[in-house]
Amino acid sequence: MAETKKTATLSIDGKSYDMPVLTPTAGPEVIDIRKLYAQADVFTYDPGFTSTAACDSSITYIDGDLGELLYRGYPIEQLADKSHHLEVCYLLLYGELPDAAQMRDFENRVTRHTMVHEQMHNFFRGFRRDSHPMATMVGVVGAMSAFYHDSLDINDPWQREVAAIRMIAKLPTIAAMAYKYSIGQPFVYPKNSLSYAGNFLHMCFAVPCEDYVVRPELERAMDRIMMLHADHEQNASTSTVRLAGSSGANPFACIAAGIACLWGPAHGGANQACLEMLREIGSVENIPEAIRRAKDKNDPYRLMGFGHRVYKNFDPRAKVMKESADEVLDLLGVHDNPLLQVAKELERIALEDPYFIEKKLYPNVDFYSGIILEAMGFPTSMFTPIFALSRTVGWISQWKEMIGDPQQKIGRPRQLYVGPTRRDYLDVEAR
Numbered sequence: 001m002a003e004t005k006k007t008a009t010l011s012i013d014g015k016s017y018d019m020p021v022l023t024p025t026a027g028p029e030v031i032d033i034r035k036l037y038a039q040a041d042v043f044t045y046d047p048g049f050t051s052t053a054a055c056d057s058s059i060t061y062i063d064g065d066l067g068e069l070l071y072r073g074y075p076i077e078q079l080a081d082k083s084h085h086l087e088v089c090y091l092l093l094y095g096e097l098p099d100a101a102q103m104r105d106f107e108n109r110v111t112r113h114t115m116v117h118e119q120m121h122n123f124f125r126g127f128r129r130d131s132h133p134m135a136t137m138v139g140v141v142g143a144m145s146a147f148y149h150d151s152l153d154i155n156d157p158w159q160r161e162v163a164a165i166r167m168i169a170k171l172p173t174i175a176a177m178a179y180k181y182s183i184g185q186p187f188v189y190p191k192n193s194l195s196y197a198g199n200f201l202h203m204c205f206a207v208p209c210e211d212y213v214v215r216p217e218l219e220r221a222m223d224r225i226m227m228l229h230a231d232h233e234q235n236a237s238t239s240t241v242r243l244a245g246s247s248g249a250n251p252f253a254c255i256a257a258g259i260a261c262l263w264g265p266a267h268g269g270a271n272q273a274c275l276e277m278l279r280e281i282g283s284v285e286n287i288p289e290a291i292r293r294a295k296d297k298n299d300p301y302r303l304m305g306f307g308h309r310v311y312k313n314f315d316p317r318a319k320v321m322k323e324s325a326d327e328v329l330d331l332l333g334v335h336d337n338p339l340l341q342v343a344k345e346l347e348r349i350a351l352e353d354p355y356f357i358e359k360k361l362y363p364n365v366d367f368y369s370g371i372i373l374e375a376m377g378f379p380t381s382m383f384t385p386i387f388a389l390s391r392t393v394g395w396i397s398q399w400k401e402m403i404g405d406p407q408q409k410i411g412r413p414r415q416l417y418v419g420p421t422r423r424d425y426l427d428v429e430a431r
Contacts, residue, residue: 231394
């Protein structure tokens with residue numbers, strides 16, 4: 001719990017109200033307004049909750065001005081350089097980095113839960129063949145509560161633990177199955193001999209008629225994508241998971257709600273929107289016109305994949321992702337791809353053009369992750385599902401933290417009502 005060292009005073013119609021000011025371990029101080037309505041009969045107004053802290057959390061910290069992202073206090077750059085996704089999963093879930101024995105046990109538990117119930121295969125076949133993989137994932141993840149009855153009691157710590165492991169383990173399998181279904185190929189079962197990221201690539205790209213060998217460089221790039229997207233504080237989808245969880249909903253329903261929120265183009269769909277923008281530009285020759293339109297205040301056209309709502313400086317995840325993008329492009333030799341040529345030229349301009357530098361419109365993580373996934377051979381429809389399976393551990397960690405918070409209440413935002421005041425009903429003949 002944050003410390004209270006001072007108070008803030010609010011004056012309304014000559015009356016003063018003192019409110020505690022909470023001091024976090026990092027970030028801005030927070031005015032505690034929990035008793036404001038009871039004392040002063042007023043609400044606060046904050047559309048989008050951009051200035052409102054809705055919970056205590058010790059999982060992820062972002063300093064947008066410094067361009068800093070910390071998982072449990074560890075800088076994302078260090079984790080991306082020295083760690084791997086499942087170790088980061090352990091860190092987010094339990095608060096500390098594991099020792100060797102803990103890591104082996106955790107990896108074993110996740111690996112042994114990667115298969116889904118065989119009857120769930122029939123569930124996939126209920127969707128149209130051309131269904132977006134995100135639509136399929138929302139339905140299938142929500143339906144997990146119909147298959148795994150032994151991990152629905154949110155008041156049982158062990159059942160919460162089982163649900164967490166199951167979702168971290170099975171989301172890559174479900175995402176890969178959604179992809180295979182959308183392209184008409186048979187499902188590929190998980191392989192316990194592969195890493196978390198390698199297993200996902202295998203399930204997406206292997207076919208029964210020939211062997212598929214996971215390339216270590218692509219495996220590492222996918223692992224980084226997962227790691228960098230694992231959590232990002234109280235964003236829209238995480239807040240959705242917490243809000244759904246505050247009602248006591250089962251964990252599978254909460255994660256399905258988070259996936260549905262992530263599907264939005266302003267959130268998880270940003271990297272897909274970025275690639276669609278690159279396709280719209282088409283060739284390097286068309287970039288000057290795109291730049292001109294982006295700079296024109298009277299033109300609604302915007303370049304996707306540049307700048308970030310939270311980071312007022314460079315997105316720290318983008319620095320790491322740029323390294324992976326360069327490695328993948330070099331490895332696959334796809335520099336003759338017109339779309340990727342457009343991306344690299346846009347990147348060069350954004351890092352050198354005074355307009356972009358002054359406004360700090362640097363390429364963000366969505367820009368680079370989209371380039372990597374495109375180069376690997378994923379269609380844009382799979383970009384958001386990959387984001388979802390990566391963010392699952394963050395959602396689960398936030399959900400577990402919320403369930404264990406004694407201050408937690410069911411979410412109930414208030415409103416500034418601007419509709420009609422009371423009026424009497426008139427019979428239809430009198431209207």
